[in-house]
Every structure is written in C-alpha cells, then in structure tokens.
Amino acid sequence: MCPNIAVIGSGYLGTTHAVGMAELGFDVIALDVDPVRIARLRRGDPPFFEPNLRELLQRHLATGRLRFTTDTAEAAAFGDCFFLCVGTPQQADGLAADLEQLFAAVRELVPLLRHDALLVGKSTVPVGTAAALAELATLHAPAGIEVEVAWNPEFLREGCGVQDTLNPDRLVLGVSSAEAEQALRAIYARLLRAGVPLVVTDLASAELVKCAANAFLATKISFINLIAELSEAVHADVLAVAEALGYDNRIGQRSMHPGLGFGGGCLPKDLRALIAQLGGNASTELLRAVDEINLRCRSRTVEAAIKECGGSVRGRRIGVLGAAFKPFTDDVRDSPALDVSRQLHRAGADVQVYDPAANRAGKLAAPELSFTETVDEALRWADLVLHLTEWPEFRTLDPEAVWWLVNEPRFLDGRNALNADHWRSAGWTFRALGRPVVSDAPGRLPDLPADALVPCTTPLV
Numbered sequence: 318m319c320p321n322i323a324v325i326g327s328g329y330l331g332t333t334h335a336v337g338m339a340e341l342g343f344d345v346i347a348l349d350v351d352p353v354r355i356a357r358l359r360r361g362d363p364p365f366f367e368p369n370l371r372e373l374l375q376r377h378l379a380t381g382r383l384r385f386t387t388d389t390a391e392a393a394a395f396g397d398c399f400f401l402c403v404g405t406p407q408q409a410d411g412l413a414a415d416l417e418q419l420f421a422a423v424r425e426l427v428p429l430l431r432h433d434a435l436l437v438g439k440s441t442v443p444v445g446t447a448a449a450l451a452e453l454a455t456l457h458a459p460a461g462i463e464v465e466v467a468w469n470p471e472f473l474r475e476g477c478g479v480q481d482t483l484n485p486d487r488l489v490l491g492v493s494s495a496e497a498e499q500a501l502r503a504i505y506a507r508l509l510r511a512g513v514p515l516v517v518t519d520l521a522s523a524e525l526v527k528c529a530a531n532a533f534l535a536t537k538i539s540f541i542n543l544i545a546e547l548s549e550a551v552h553a554d555v556l557a558v559a560e561a562l563g564y565d566n567r568i569g570q571r572s573m574h575p576g577l578g579f580g581g582g583c584l585p586k587d588l589r590a591l592i593a594q595l596g597g598n599a600s601t602e603l604l605r606a607v608d609e610i611n612l613r614c615r616s617r618t619v620e621a622a623i624k625e626c627g628g629s630v631r632g633r634r635i636g637v638l639g640a641a642f643k644p645f646t647d648d649v650r651d652s653p654a655l656d657v658s659r660q661l662h663r664a665g666a667d668v669q670v671y672d673p674a675a676n677r678a679g680k681l682a683a684p685e686l687s688f689t690e691t692v693d694e695a696l697r698w699a700d701l702v703l704h705l706t707e708w709p710e711f712r713t714l715d716p717e718a719v720w721w722l723v724n725e726p727r728f729l730d731g732r733n734a735l736n737a738d739h740w741r742s743a744g745w746t747f748r749a750l751g752r753p754v755v756s757d758a759p760g761r762l763p764d765l766p767a768d769a770l771v772p773c774t775t776p777l778v
C-alpha cells in the first residue's frame with residue numbers, strides 16, 4: 318500500500334522535501350504554523366528562492382498530490398509517515414542546537430494520531446535526539462496507537478535543493494526495527510532503483526552522519542582558507558595551490574574554494590552544535606579552529622577593504638556585490654557578505670549592496686544598509702567595489718564598461734571568482750583574498766568545482 322506522506326514544517330527543507338515526495342508519486346500534506354507561508358505555498362508561490370522549486374510546487378498543486386495546511390489534526394489524520402523538517406537553529410545563548418521546535422512538533426502531533434505512524438526525522442540534531450523523541454512519542458501516543466521514530470538526515474544544498482532531494486549522493490536510514498527500514502525502503506524505492514547508495518544503520522549513527530558531514534565540509538573550507546592566509550604572507554597564489562591539491566582524488570576540488578568562507582543556516586551552526594555535543598572533551602580544538610578561521614576570513618576582508626581605502630573607510634562609498642550566503646539562494650542567514658557589509662558600515666563607510674535575489678531578505682536582516690536595484694547603482698561613485706557572493710552576473714561584468722561608474726577603480730574579490738588580469742588590464746586595482754597583491758599575479762579564471770557556480774541542471778529522476 319502506498320503510504321500517505323505528511324511533512325511537518327514547511328520551511329526550506331520541508332517544502333523542498335514535500336515537493337520531492339509529490340514528484341516521486343506520493344500524496345503529500347505539508348504543515349506549518351505560519352499561516353502567511355501556507356497561504357503563499359497554496360498559491361504556488363514559494364516564500365524563498367530556490368531553482369526549480371516554483372515549477373514543481375505548481376505542478377503538484379495542479380496534480381492534486383500536494384496540499385498545505387496549518388491544522389495539525391488534518392496532517393495527523395492524513396499521514397502514515399511523518400517527516401519532521403522543522404528548524405534546529407543555534408541556541409540564543411550557547412553553541413548547541415535549539416531543539417524546541419522538534420519536541421513541540423512531536424508533543425502536538427502524536428496525541429492527534431488516529432492510526433500507527435512512523436515519524437522520520439530529517440532535521441540536523443545532536444545524537445540522542447531521536448531516542449528522546451521516541452520516548453516522548455510513546456508517552457503521548459493515544460491508547461492502542463504505535464508510533465516509531467526513524468532518522469533520515471537530508472544532505473541537500475540550498476540552490477540545488479530539488480536536485481539533491483531527487484538525486485541524492487546517498488540515503489541514510491537510521492532505524493530501530495525491520496518494519497521501519499522496509500517502510501523507508503518502499504518510500505525511496507524509485508531512488509534506490511536508480512542506484513542511489515544506501516546506508517542502513519541505527520538512530521545514533523544516522524544522527525551523527527549529518528553533523529559529521531557538515532563539520533567535515535566546514536573543515537575543508539577553513540583548511541583552504543588557512544592556506545590562503547599563508548599564501549598572502551608568502552606571496553603564493555592560493556588558487557594554484559587549491560587546484561593542484563584538488564587533483565588528488567583523496568582531497569578533491571569540492572568545498573576547497575578559498576575566499577570569504579562559509580555561512581548560511583547549516584555549516585556554522587552544525588559545526589558549533591558538534592562542539593557543544595563533544596562537551597568537555599579535549600578534541601574540540603580542531604572544530605573551534607575551523608570556526609575561528611572562518612570568522613577570520615570576514616575580518617581579513619574588512620581589513621583588506623580598509624587598507625585599500627588608505628587606512629579608513631569613514632565617509633568612503635563601498636559598492637558591495639552580493640548579500641546571500643552563496644549564489645542561487647536568497648538566504649542571508651549568517652551570510653559572510655552581509656556580515657562584512659555591516660562591519661564596514663559600522664566603521665563609517667557608505668555601503669551600497671546589490672544582490673540579484675537577496676535584497677529583500679538583506680533589508681530585513683540589515684536595515685541599516687542601503688540596497689540598490691541594479692549592479693550599476695551599487696557601483697556608482699564607489700571608492701571600492703567588493704565582490705562577496707559569486708553570482709554569475711558578477712562574473713560576466715565588463716570591467717571596462719563599469720570603470721566609468723566608480724569614483725576609484727578599486728576591486729576586492731572576496732570570492733576568488735573573477736579574472737584578475739581582465740580587471741587589471743581595464744585599469745582597475747584588483748585584489749583577491751589569498752592571491753598575490755602585485756599586478757603580475759596570473760589572472761586566469763579559477764577552476765571552480767563544476768557545481769560551484771551553476772544551478773543544478775542534471776535531469777530529475
């Protein structure tokens with residue numbers, strides 16, 4: 318029998334998962350407490366920017382396989398399998414993850430169940446959360462109703478979320494019974510038939526895989542950014558170093574692109590949550606250093622901007638290209654671009670920010686900054702231009718054409734994604750993090766990982 322799917326939480330993860338499940342052929346209901354968000358989703362209008370999501374959402378509202386609700390009782394009555402996709406942000410007063418949304422969701426949902434159910438966690442959580450939720454579920458289950466908890470961490474990247482949901486690198490199923498394994502194998506049968514690797518394990522291991530994966534990715538990025546710091550000190554070119562390192566299959570090119578470092582709603586907070594989970598263990602130094610190096614990328618960028626402006630940015634106009642934490646998203650959570658912009662604003666600069674998708678979110682998060690409608694407006698009269706999110710439209714800027722807009726043709730590439738020679742030969746002073754300051758630096762385009770700058774385009778299964 319084809320199970321009905323309920324997705325609890327219609328944020329970025331939940332909506333993408335709900336749409337993905339509908340695309341795999343299931344009848345899906347997605348729940349959220351936010352009526353405004355649900356109203357938009359019902360109209361086929363996702364509250365966040367994600368390539369392909371709008372099209373699939375509209376397709377499955379039309380097929381009738383996907384619907385949205387704010388009514389927990391409706392979701393409880395409909396679902397057989399409940400994917401828990403609520404947020405687990407960093408606690409306001411500590412490094413650990415705040416699990417309240419997850420526990421609240423289970424406390425509210427389980428008493429309303431009318432038949433046996435499988436709760437499947439997808440959120441990133443510290444080890445032990447699934448077991449605690451299982452106890453909570455047992456406590457709150459109506460008489461005669463069996464509730465089991467499984468864990469199926471998600472590995473989707475923003476900007477490629479639909480693609481990563483339908484063509485994941487791997488599936489991880491943390492289960493405590495053969496029945497739960499069978500149910501999840503059936504739900505993912507189409508992906509498994511397509512050859513997606515599967516790891517079936519216990520709850521704790523499944524929880525740990527996700528935290529460890531994000532901490533490892535963060536470590537790779539901070540490692541190459543540490544080498545970028547050294548490259549600057551010894552006049553080496555970090556792009557050449559990264560490229561050569563990446564040809565070693567054991568190291569690889571991906572998550573090895575040097576620059577302003579990582580941000581977003583996942584890597585920083587998952588790294589810190591793992592540090593919190595390790596507690597008093599001496600082994601947290603590695604992860605703490607990863608976090609520190611990452612934050613230093615931001616302060617190094619601010620210092621470089623101040624230096625480029627002759628020792629102070631007070632009263633100087635700075636055009637900033639990018640606000641999102643990475644391209645192909647409008648997410649500005651813990652965005653390095655926004656952080657650097659704010660620091661420069663606090664130092665007295667007149668900061669003009671432009672982002673192709675994240676202006677709105679940027680304005681809400683940083684109302685003290687000015688946002689412009691076009692690249693040209695951000696650049697007009699600038700004493701310095703900063704490139705902080707590597708959108709393709711910034712890569713294709715014509716340095717000769719925009720030379721006329723600025724007050725001083727000075728460019729700082731915080732993402733190492735633009736061609737230094739190209740800009741220098743158009744008369745710009747061009748500097749990039751981790752690359753030689755002198756103008757004889759090789760100006761070839763960096764070899765970014767294939768998926769670094771293009772939205773996912775491979776066919777959906």
Ligand code: UGA
Nearest residue numbers: 471472473474475538572573574578579580581583642643
């Ligand atoms: C990350 C993981 O990559 C996903 O596997 C995981 O599922 C997701 O978190 C999650 O926990 O939900 P995401 O935050 O979307 O995905 O972004 P990434 O593509 O990993 O990039 C994170 C940050 O690192 C961005 O700010 C990006 O600009 C930066 N980055 C990435 C670099 O500075 N250098 C790189 O080489 C790669």
